[in-house]
Amino acid sequence: MKLVKNTLSAGLRFALLMAFTGVVFTGCTKKDSKQKVWIYTSLYKDTISDIQPKLEAQFPEINFQFYQAGSEEVAAKVQAEALAGSIQADILVSSDRFWYEDMAQQGKLLAYQPQNSEKVADFFKHPEHLYTTLSFPVMVIAYNSEAVSEAEAPKSFKELADTKWKDKVSSGSPLASGTNFTTVAFLADKYGWDYFSALRKNNFISEGGNSGVVRRLQSKERPVGVVLLENILRLKTSDPRIKFLIPSDGAVIQSNVLAIVKKPQDEARTEVVKKVTDWLFSSEGQQAMARSFMYPSVAGEKAPEGAPEFAEILKAAKPWSREFISTTMKDREEIKNKFSKIVF
Structure with missing residues (x-):
């Protein structure tokens, strides 16, 4: 790692x-x-x-x-x-x-x-x-279609913790990227820290920002990524191999x-x-x-x-709330520290 x-x-x-x-x-x-x-x-x-x-x-x-x-x-x-x-x-x-x-x-x-x-x-x-x-911006799952077929691609964030995705998944770091911190906060709230322990066992890479995830997707170093939709839509013409899907357990808005x-x-x-x-x-x-x-x-x-239309994104996405904002603010450094201890 x-x-x-x-x-x-x-x-x-x-x-x-x-x-x-x-x-x-x-x-x-x-x-x-x-x-x-x-x-x-x-x-x-x-x-x-x-x-x-x-x-x-x-x-x-x-x-x-x-x-x-x-x-x-x-x-x-x-x-x-x-x-x-x-x-x-x-x-x-x-x-x-x-x-x-x-x-x-x-x-x-x-x-x-x-x-x-x-x-x-x-x-x-x-x-x-x-x-x-x-x-x-919306955090989704992306994959390199030369390495992972549409049928094989993981359909949810939760699925990324499955052992079949060992050595295949990366994201940006919550220490470097605000969007990645928000994603970690939402997923920790939804699935708990055992989820990240499972990702770590899969040799999950969490490094840099969203552009780093794209580079790893393109090189196939990590053919699956947690990344912003905007980064993938920018590649529609220049690199159509890189596809995206909206996770069934909700994109992170x-x-x-x-x-x-x-x-x-x-x-x-x-x-x-x-x-x-x-x-x-x-x-x-x-x-x-x-x-x-x-x-x-x-x-x-x-x-x-x-x-997709934003209304479609909202259907499965976990909503923002004042309670979530307050709790995350209070626990901000603890979230970063826990993530670092588990993943790094």
């Missing part, structure tokens, strides 16, 4: 260095005279490449800056900046909902109801409007959350940031999420190309 470093602590060390030394990955251009809006996000780079020019066209007076990294690294950078005395980010978009709950409790988020947020289901919003889900960072009173700046947030929840912003193969959070928007 490969060992995985705790990337949160590594990310925190790196982010602390950046926060205290003022390192910024931007060049000096004529845009520097414009008002900057910083968006820290775990959205993939192609999603940023899609939305950035549209935002710049909609808001020509704004110089948009993006910090892109995994959810855990985004959290580490924000935490480091908070320790340094000032959070640079204006808008946060990432997939670790539990971290946003913590940020809300610390009073670091601004209460705001974006346009169309009334069309987002209540259990995907903070009750005091401190964050709203922007899109839904992720919550790609958007929040506005609460800053010292600056009404003009706050209004600008709110307008940018509104755009992301507009039909144009929501369809940008769909083009990146995530489900839009606003009801009535089209599903990603090649994906």
